[in-house]
Amino acid sequence: MSDESLIKRKAATEGAPESSSMAAKKPKPNTVETRESQLLDSSETANSQGKSFVIEAYAAEDKGSRHTMEDVWVVLPHAFPPHDSSTFRCAHFAVYDGHGGRLAAEYAQKHLNFNVISSGFPRESVHVKAAKKAILEGFRRTDEGLLQESAAGGWLDGATAVCVWVLGHTVFVANVGDAKAVVARSIIPDGNESSSLKAILLTREHKVIYPFERSRIQKAGGLVSSNGRLQGRLEVSRAFGDRQFKKVGVIAVPDVQSFNVTERDQFIILGCDGLWGVLGPTDAVDFVHKLLKEGLPLDAVCRRLVKEAVYERGCKDNCTAVVIFFKRP
Numbered sequence: 601m602s603d604e605s606l607i608k609r610k611a612a613t614e615g616a617p618e619s620s621s622m623a624a625k626k627p628k629p630n631t632v633e634t635r636e637s638q639l640l641d642s643s644e645t646a647n648s649q650g651k652s653f654v655i656e657a658y659a660a661e662d663k664g665s666r667h668t669m670e671d672v673w674v675v676l677p678h679a680f681p682p683h684d685s686s687t688f689r690c691a692h693f694a695v696y697d698g699h700g701g702r703l704a705a706e707y708a709q710k711h712l713n714f715n716v717i718s719s720g721f722p723r724e725s726v727h728v729k730a731a732k733k734a735i736l737e738g739f740r741r742t743d744e745g746l747l748q749e750s751a752a753g754g755w756l757d758g759a760t761a762v763c764v765w766v767l768g769h770t771v772f773v774a775n776v777g778d779a780k781a782v783v784a785r786s787i788i789p790d791g792n793e794s795s796s797l798k799a800i801l802l803t804r805e806h807k808v809i810y811p812f813e814r815s816r817i818q819k820a821g822g823l824v825s826s827n828g829r830l831q832g833r834l835e836v837s838r839a840f841g842d843r844q845f846k847k848v849g850v851i852a853v854p855d856v857q858s859f860n861v862t863e864r865d866q867f868i869i870l871g872c873d874g875l876w877g878v879l880g881p882t883d884a885v886d887f888v889h890k891l892l893k894e895g896l897p898l899d900a901v902c903r904r905l906v907k908e909a910v911y912e913r914g915c916k917d918n919c920t921a922v923v924i925f926f927k928r929p
Contacts, residue, residue, distance in 0.1 A: 653861065654927040655766060657693055658902040661920040662910045664874060670698035671872050671920040672709045679713055679765060686723035693922050694763040696840075697779050697872035701757035704841035707746045708759055715741040716765070726770045732856045735765070735774050743840050743852035750843050758834075758842030761854075762803060762870050764924065769861050771868070774854040775803040776838040778873040782881040784889065786864040797866060797889050799881035804855050806838035813837035822848030861926060868924040874917035875909050888923065898925055 655677075663669040672695075679692035692713045698705035716738030722730050750756065760777025773781050781802040786795040808817050809828045817830060817837055822845075825832040834845055842850050869884050879887070887908060891901045902923045909915040 704757035705759035799885035817849035820849035874919035878913035
């Protein structure tokens, strides 16, 4: 079996929803131990404090009041292909929010990580420029393949995405559309779970109403209607798929950000627009932080976050979250 097939199968197995009901979901922990002293370049190792952290990540979902579930997610603790010679630690997490169906979301779920890794994603050290270049190329390849498959199959689905790769001690965040990522960071140096946390938004929304997106749409011949949608139909300006809108300015080029994990960083929340439509970044971070201080298991914290959005805050849309916890000894 090829490396691509192995990656596809693993992503589909670990990322495919176990149930459309959040109450029935019992996620299994996925942990990745990362030691900075092993992951820094030799020129930087002398400055390393030798700290270690473990990543534990969980996903939860609920279809809300929708008849179908169009979100999919990925929790992949080992993002490199099996038998890869790299000794580097790399993990991948993502939320894909489908619209018009879930075919585009499922295609991206199965192919994006492989396309990024095979596009020159660093394996031996953290090279930020090379990693960002690989992510951009991986998104391009994924959208290209998706458009070919949708044309052959006669379907028009699209999907927004928010993705994270943790390479050594460096986090890379990429997004298209209105799915978001937020990091919870202690407001004091050397903070811990009991410290006050600040919510820092890691992504920028791509909607046709925003000037930096509207101008591209209009130059491509697209019309932003009075209801704030492209051709009166599509709210987002960047997405995988959406074959019928690619000629009028919709692209799948992500914004890519990166930062080094420090002891101040406690967790990252990835979510679709259903989650963020009823919970602001600070609301979500404060809610998760409160549950952590109460001592709830981490998988229960993730489930409670989605339950809060759907059953307490009134989310009617599909709602999916992946929470990535940075744990220290």
